[in-house]
Amino acid sequence: MTRTAQALPTLVAHLLLLALGGAALAMPEVILARVSQLSGPFETRDWLMRGFGAGMIALSLALWIDARRAEGQPVARLLWLLGAGLTASFLLYAQQLSQWWIDDAGITFSYARSLAEGAGLTYQPGQPPTEGYSSTLWMATLALAHLLTFDIPQAAKTIGLGLTVLTLWISITWVWRVTDSALAMVLTVAAIGTAPTVVWSTSGQEHALQALLLLLIGVAAHLRLWRLPVALLLSLLIWTRPETPLIVIAVFVAALYMTRVEEGRTRFLRNLILAALPLAAFAGLMAFRMQYFGDHFPNPYHAKTSASSLAGLVNPFGGGWRYVWGGLQDSGLILLLPLVMVVGARDSLPRRWVIFAALAGHIGFVVWAKGDWMGQYRFLMPVLPLIVVPAVIAIDHAFSIRARAWLATLASVALFANTLTQVDKFDADPTTPLAVVSEIGQNFAKVAERMSIQTPLLAHHDAGAISYERSIGLVDLGGLVDRDVAKNMGNADFLRPYIFEQTQPHFIFGARNFAAASGFLDGPELARDYVPLRFPNHPIMASDYSHIRRDAVQVATGITLTRDADGTLTEVIVTDLEP
Template sequence: MKNPLNLYTGNFKPVFWSVVILLMLFASYRINIVDDAYISFRYARNLVEGHGLVFNPGERVEGYSNFLWVMFMAAGLKLGIPPEQFSIVLAFPIFLACLLLSFLIGRRVLRSRTRGLLLMALVGTNWTIVSFAFSGMETALQLLEFLAAAYIVLDGLERGWNRRRSLALSIILNIALLTRPDGVVLAVIALAAWHKTKRDFKLRDLFVIGIPFLLLFVPCYIWKVGYYHALLPNSFHAKVQGLNGLPYGLLLIYLYSITYLLFPHLVFLIIQGRDIFRKNAGVQFMGTLILVWALYVIAVGGDFMEFRFLVPVMPLLLVVILYSISTHALNRRLKYGLIICLFLGTVNDSLAFGRVIEGMGIQPVFELTALPKGPVTNCIGIGKKLDEFFGGSDVTIATAAAGAIPYYSKLKTVDMLGINDAMVPLIGEKLSPMPGHHKIAPLSYLVERRVNLIIAPKNFSIRVELLKDWIRHVTWKDLYHFYLDVNRAIDGMPMDEVTMLLIPVNDQLVTIAWYLTPCEEVERVIRENNLYSLRLTRPGYRTGDLRAGE
């Protein structure tokens, strides 16, 4: 019987490169920078401008967890290319390399260039992979590192380890560790596979594998510890909740399985697992890496972004699934059905997640990409308007959307979720079970930091045509949408009155900022631009409190 995975047997090259071009065109359609990417951009800009690798000048907090990516963005700035452009420029060759490596891995493991092409098509059309590849974040770079390391390990398992392969593996693992701290998972599993299969182990082998660590990762890590006085990034303390985060990590794995229609494949792998992994050392390595990575994702409590943490192992999981189908699914219809199910999974994710399938706090891609430039939130527009009004001043803002707004405003910013603030993870008040969102800065801390304006684009950006109605109905209770405890006394004094400042973002949108700490610069902008302010008092809004700047 003809194997249904042998999809093409004629002239292969034209088909191969046609598929590559189509996949790259599809990827270009998904270019959308997410708000968190602008955090790295701000660190890179501050570094290039001489302020150091910091979020706010003078505050050494490691709020990023992607050191190498930040360095790339800084290099782009040195070349005169803004990070929001340079990140996309880099994304194209990185994603192309991911596609080609997916093909090479598939061809090696599945013993067929046609099956390798099938794997590449699955990777290149995967909604999550493509969305985050062009999101401005380091996700595609980490995926490339996982694929490169996997290919080298597979090559070493098949042809043996020489010094060139050992050195190449070590360099890739160091790059992975410099990209993200969780690259340690890849390093441990890959080095374990290297050691287990290395014949005639000698001291010079340890020298070859160890030198890149001594020259690359170790000096960088020592510098970071000395610079930030912390062993782990501040983002780790802000996001990881210990045992309390385990249910959320399990939820992420569960939602990924049902959204991508993977349950039939997982059941098939469980039934055939022992036989599958026993026969192929490469599949055994990939299966181990996938399992340990999944346990890591669960242990850190998952992520609030749609399956982003699973991207590095998604292609490897697809390899294992295709291997199980090609070697153990004897029924032709079953093979076709399982393969079609893989393609339907990405369609289901793009259409259903966050709409039909409730994310339960895990934000779908369309929400993540809407925050920076959506018609309602428009964080980019808010940041630019704040820069226009207050640029170059000592005005301090606070926001939970600590990406595009701080980046474009260039103002000193208190990150209310604590990713870029060392105190919030320690003193923050409970907010939600979501990673990176489970604590928020207390109002007293914002007062202590002399924050002038609190910006909340999701809940306090109003379309112009709806503004009058909003003003008529707004009450003291609406302050709770800042997620701050306005009932708690500050320095023994209750807060009975607040001022809301109406900042026009453009002709269609107004953002409402909480004017917390008065300052002359804000007052000057109010007067010169005739901005409206709104005073709210307990227990509600009083008629006549809407005022225009004089």
């Protein structure tokens, strides 16, 4: 076959990718109109198509770079251009969610605000210290941002995206150094930057920081200068996510096994630093918790693990395993997963086993916790680099040059397209937006103001925006900022007196979930002490439980009181909340 004939398929691929990428960038609505399974209106999905278009152009550039490299021509400057194009593709996808933060992030925002403003570690000033956030390091970072006069939600989104871009650049640098393939770099970004990463790097939560630290552990192991760096990174992870002790144990055991294989001896003392430094960090955190909060564990531990069990680890049909497999399938990474275990001649033993150990520790937690109810698999997002980088390197080890070029090209197109549809699906029905909960809290605050209710108190299962904005007081039926609720999430006998006699909120709002799932609202107390409260002109205020305390009801403008024949108040209807 002549050289021209061999180059023809590559030229055709170039032209197709450039045409598709250019059309997606220049005419996003026209292309979107022809995309099936689109969940939202075309005119609001431009950013997604632009991200896809940038990915296609980057893929075309990668084909050219690999062709030039094969001919011995310099490609260094083109690699920087490729990195910029891949970064642009990811950021354009993320721009679709620029106005979304998840409400749970607002809990961390509230603690960061209180700490920066001198109120201590509490969700609202004047409340007792409780640990309602999941990441000490992330909360402290946002508190510092607030001290520097940055807006906390915007800082969280910006830092999250910045950390994710850094993760992508470290990943593609690692892949390039091992494979010398620009196409492998594109596949790396297409696979790591799939929908879970787009969603959870923009959410305002700490998962982008967690993903970067886990990737750096893999890099340190790959460079074989790894025990002290990995120990330090694990120590930072201890302060980033509460499940890290499981990862520490797994990495320490893997290190003992590696020295046994390589040297014929376990070398316990040499590897002890991998457990000792993180253990010291963990002990310090536990001591601080006990001294400051009076509890060894944060509220999320009590609130979210009540239904978890060790039996779930060995139940392949359990919720945790379904969550893992569902995430790999929806993200498209199920196709790359078998390649993680492929071993090539240039593979690194520490990288292989340390990455496997970190994955095992993290996935063990995910399965034990039975996954997560939030969309787009936030618990899987931090370990995507640990799955993708070994898989992409394995392609270089296990396939011919032509085969891996076509595999990387086709897989990248499929993954970029899958990210478009998955992010679109999420954007059409996002998980608990901070803005929605903010509006709910503000609406109740307006009702309280109309009725001259002093220091109004709302019982609700979403605590983020309400805690952060402080428009109204809160009894958290989700338990994240309320230790008593967290420890008694399923105990209706405790919750009835706690809500109806001790805290006595002016408003109760929410669905039959979290504390409400215990059935504590099904007793006679709710009808005795509260009356239904409706907002017919505000769809987001529709709720299984929307009530106002009877003794707090007052005649007010824009509010209708309905009574039965005996004059007993039966319903409060809010018809107008505008000033």
